[in-house]
Amino acid sequence: MLSVISYPVFALSVLLALTLSIAPVPSGWLEFRPEWLALMVFYWTVRAPAQFGVFLAAALGLLLDVLESTPLGVNAMAMAVVAFLVLTVHQRLRMYPLPQQCAIVFLLLGINQMLVHVIKQSLGADNTGFGYLWPALTSAVVWPFLSLVLDNINRRLG
């Protein structure tokens, strides 16, 4: 299994994820936008658990907070939780077949989204039902392609 990583690829993928998470999309698709940054945190923590940890995840979450203008720290905490959970299961996770990996992605990103929305609602946002779980589902669908592409690039350059 892959364990080399290339730092330029890491920086670029994070920049791309940040861009994608604010890029304009047709209005009906907005609530299905995958959680790109959380996916990146997930990928890099699985691939490089030694280099990529809770603190870096929190820092990236902070950037997302600024982009989404949520109270600073909401996404930071949610990302840190994702990174922490991935760190605890990453050795098993590497052995899982793809469908099972997707299920884990859905689970962890769902936890991420729930945390974000629980905090937002406790600070006074509207309660919008379970619609906020869609991004977790679309992220799980995107995961196989994303991991394939990033693995290939890492193998070439890392």
Added chain:
Amino acid sequence: MLLVVVLALGLIVADARFDKLAVVRSTLATGLTPVYWLGNAPTQFSDWVGSLFVNKDDLKRDNDELQARLLILERRALKYAALASENNELRRLMNSSEVLDDRVIVSEVVSVSPDPFAHELVINKGRSDGVHEGQAILDAGGLMGQVIQVSQITARVLLVSDSSHAVPVEVVRNGLRAILLGTGKANSLELVHVPDTANIREGDLLVSSGLGGRFPRGYPVAEVSRISKEPGKPFITIEATPTAKLNQSRMLLVVFQALVPDNKRSENQLEPEKGGTSAGNRLQEER
């Protein structure tokens, strides 16, 4: 892990409850400008490609239409100058320093909020252009919203349709005052606390009343679209449609109010003449 969670919780409380982190946020936002720029790049690129392949007839037709429109608007502007001078004269006679014209700068939308439940935009003018929090934002149709956050070269705008937004308005026809709330839907606002005997009809235009000192007075905000009276309730339910194209406009105007209300008041008390003369000067500059 525990450390990070505690830190993050501290951040959340500091930011949401005490507003201590505005500087941090604005610095980070300035650093993230390339991301905003990249996010907007595809749209700009497609616009640019679109503008490469325009045929001559289209350009000619556009040009003719614009010329015609310019003529009409110029005629109106002529009339307006006369009216404005007359108005300023009358105001001066009444010893009031209120000036009709506000200075505006044009800005472009570079990003919309990634959160589907928040109605926010990011525009490409920031602190370096003199934009500050609380300024009103207009499009060609009317009031769009207000600036809630400023970084060095971008600013974040809360739209009137956001469910946390409210504008003090008045009915143009009779000056009836009320508060217009956002509902979280782009094409519908709600006018609240209007008693069921109030004189209001469908089709009434609501303009900003300027009360509260945040929005300038007299810009159209919405048109009453539906009124329903429910017997037994003290207030009627009134829906209104915003006159600005909240989810379509890309060129927006940032309004700089002529005078800050507090200054205005003190100026009025100290030297009542001064406001009038400065209004006169402004007018001469315009001519």
